[in-house]
Amino acid sequence: MPYYKDSTVVVFVNGAWKKLSKKNGSFTNHGVNIQCLREWKDRAQKPFLRYFDRLANKQDLALVNGGCGIFLPACHKATAPIHLFFYSEGESVTYYPRVLVIAEEKSQVTLVEHYVGGASKGSVVHGVSEIYVGKGARVAHTQLFYEESRTVQSSSVWAKQDEDSQFTSFVLSMGGERTKQELTVNLSSPGATCTLNGLYLVGACEEACHHTKIEHNAPFCESKEVYRGVVGKHGKANFNGKIVVEEGAIKSRASLVNKNLMLCEESEINTKPELEIYNDDVVCTHGATVGQLDEQALFYFRSRGIEPQQAKKLLVSAFVNEEMKHIPAPILPLIEKKKENFFEIGT
Amino acid sequence: MLTIQNLQSSIQGIEILKGIDLTVKPGEVHVIMGPNGSGKSTLAQTLAGREDILVTNGSVQFLGQNLLALSPEARAQAGLFLAFQYPVEIPGVSTLLFLKTALNSLRKARGEPELDALEFLNNIQEKVRQVKMDERFLQRSLNEGFSGGEKKRSEILQMLVLDPKFAILDETDSGLDIDALKVVAEGVNSLRKPDRAILVVTHYLRLLEVMVPDIVHILWDGRIIKSGDKTLARELEQRGYEWLTEKA
16 A cells, blocks of 8 residues: 555554564654654653643543654654554553654644554553644644444543644544544644544444534634534434633634434434633634434435435435545545445444 | 326325326326416325325326335336426535436346446436536536526436436426526427326426427316316416316
8 A cells, every 4th residue: 555655654552662664662754753652751852851741631641551752843844644553452451552743843744543443342542642733833633543342442632733833633433332532722822723623433332422622822823623423323422522712812713513413313412512702803603413314315316216225325425525535535445444334334 | 107096195184185187108298287386296296205295095007016105216216207396405425426326226126237437427428418517517416506407407317317217397497597498398308209208297388388298287276177288288378277266
């Protein structure tokens, strides 16, 4: 696969670093410095020291056992994506990987965190990611969860943005007995913008939680957020999206949308978009929808000879495709197949 | 081809069709006219199998099958086609994908091999030209943001692609400009074949001038109160529906 050839791939098995390149612990690829977390903790490597333990809360960091630090020097534009795989294998596995990303002024990087199953029942995975987006820097962050069922996986992502920086986030969750992502973005300096997208496909008896919080702490910042979800039989989805516009954050622009599709009466969806505004002179919108497949659309398809099962698949697919376009193109084929399976079972 | 006997149906407990009798033979073009609320669209949708319409009485035979016992998709697979008065907008499904899926569903039901993307594209190009549509249309989401005329053209395109044995056009000529009307009329005309029948629901004479019907029926309060040849339509245009109801 050319994508993986070009990208910097780092693999963790049950939290332990299994790097693909020569030297263990630390390496530089395409100008990006990547270090094993244990290493830098021991030796307190310079570029990371200043950022250590600043963003994530203490509970999140208490159990961390492995992970990596990624450092982009100022003005460095990483041409190749960095792909981190977190595999889990065996029974009753528990691990807490951690990722620390420092993108200095005007640097640019695409980062994919990929949680893949293999472990069987009773496994717990909890990731913590801290991302510093320097002045004028751009970071595209993607988290993919598709552990096998009966795994509990969660992740906390913290991003802090400097002046005129851009942060985009996409999260996909499908599979896994329980999946939870908490995403906190702090727009700390003027002109920072963030775009958060999410897609959750919740199969039978699964549960997905997405909690997001965007803090507008400075004037002239903009945030856009769209999360979409499809919930199958006896599946459950929770969405909680909060936008806080602090005092003094004038000219803030924020929009938040959450759209949900229930595939049957037994699905459960809880959605709560929230705005907290301590300031005048801002434009903020929020909304949430929960619906079922449109009967009229279904009839239209059927009246053309299309079997109901296939019609449903097409309609769900259409609903989902809006978000699919935020998935980095090279990994799309991987997800397409999974998505097909979901439709076969879910609908 | 199609025999309707004493067809009665209701929507949400309200009786709409109160006993329709209608026989359509292969090769014929029938027109149904009638004031708003007389049940024209309900008749069209009852035949297509809309699920919230409850058939309370009567029978419909279509090519030797009991039409009312079939699911909507089975009716389409048997050769029935309804051009919708208000085509549904489907964001995220391209017109091309929709047409291909529909055609392949019909082919599968007939035991024919499904067409791949290339074969299908060859099959469809000429038809797209026939309805004077830009090929870029095919990439757009089905009916989403289409103008009124474009939606109706898209219905005619679907009809040409699916090649039905019996086509029902539910006010396909409403709200069209003169050019679009011509496209629709020509599309319908090109479908006229000895083994195919067409049922047109309309308010206007304009379509009938291009596409000469064999029989015109007047629907009033859920019943066909008068049938005649094309001159009946002209008479209606001049005198309105009043004179008929007074007699009835």
